[in-house]
Amino acid sequence: EAQVTQNPRYLITVTGKKLTVTCSQNMNHEYMSWYRQDPGLGLRQIYYSMNVEVTDKGDVPEGYKVSRKEKRNFPLILESPSPNQTSLYFCASSGGAGVDGYTFGSGTRLTVV
Amino acid sequence: AQRVTQPEKLLSVFKGAPVELKCNYSYSGSPELFWYVQYSRQRLQLLLRHISRESIKGFTADLNKGETSFHLKKPFAQEEDSAMYYCALSRGSNYQLIWGAGTKLIIKP
Numbered sequence: 001e002a003q004v005t006q007n008p009r010y011l012i013t014v015t016g017k018k019l020t021v022t023c024s025q026n027m028n029h030e031y032m033s034w035y036r037q038d039p040g041l042g043l044r045q046i047y048y049s050m051n052v053e054v055t056d057k058g059d060v061p062e063g064y065k066v067s068r069k070e071k072r073n074f075p076l077i078l079e080s081p082s083p084n085q086t087s088l089y090f091c092a093s094s095g096g097a098g099v100d101g102y103t104f105g106s107g108t109r110l111t112v113v
Numbered sequence: 114a115q116r117v118t119q120p121e122k123l124l125s126v127f128k129g130a131p132v133e134l135k136c137n138y139s140y141s142g143s144p145e146l147f148w149y150v151q152y153s154r155q156r157l158q159l160l161l162r163h164i165s166r167e168s169i170k171g172f173t174a175d176l177n178k179g180e181t182s183f184h185l186k187k188p189f190a191q192e193e194d195s196a197m198y199y200c201a202l203s204r205g206s207n208y209q210l211i212w213g214a215g216t217k218l219i220i221k222p
Binding site (some may be wrong): 045048059090092101106107 | 122147149154155159160162199208209210212213214215220
């Protein structure tokens with residue numbers, strides 16, 4: 001089944017403890033992206049990647065890192081999480097230069113205390 | 114400036130009534146427009162693409178270039194249509210999407 005898989009689904013952590021949210025797609029898509037979703041603010045893009053070893057900042061990249069060493073994986077790294085990074089995170093991928101739309105992962109609900 | 118506007122944060126209609134979720138865009142090129150839906154506690158899913166002119170779950174959306182709109186419509190709302198709906202505009206070949214703020218649709222029994 002074609003899908004984007006995120007892990008974990010839920011995560012509670014403490015301020016400053018490094019964490020990684022994984023994202024993997026099995027559709028051979030070139031494009032992958034991370035979003036955060038907050039009430040009243042909609043979807044905001046964190047980082048995106050056009051292909052292996054090609055990443056770029058989205059609208060809210062501060063406090064996040066990404067890497068794209070393989071085409072299928074696009075992990076999101078929070079080196080030193082803070083409470084304002086408590087949010088619902090979605091990974092997405094696309095293979096059709098935008099016209100095919102995105103396939104989203106099921107989301108990761110992160111709470112930083 | 115490139116922008117997608119969904120003027121209604123919340124739309125509440127009765128079951129069986131017609132639904133129209135508004136989406137207006139500002140874009141200098143030829144737009145590729147999408148509607149995405151997010152049911153409670155689920156991932157976002159692609160609902161419609163304007164280029165395919167589909168009807169999914171009874172929803173349709175027509176691109177009106179004169180009014181720069183891409184409103185989502187359904188003639189008879191069902192309770193299972195309650196969800197968050199996002200309109201999005203493709204910036205072209207770089208895969209990037211511009212997102213509206215979303216409209217929460219509530220269908221009352």
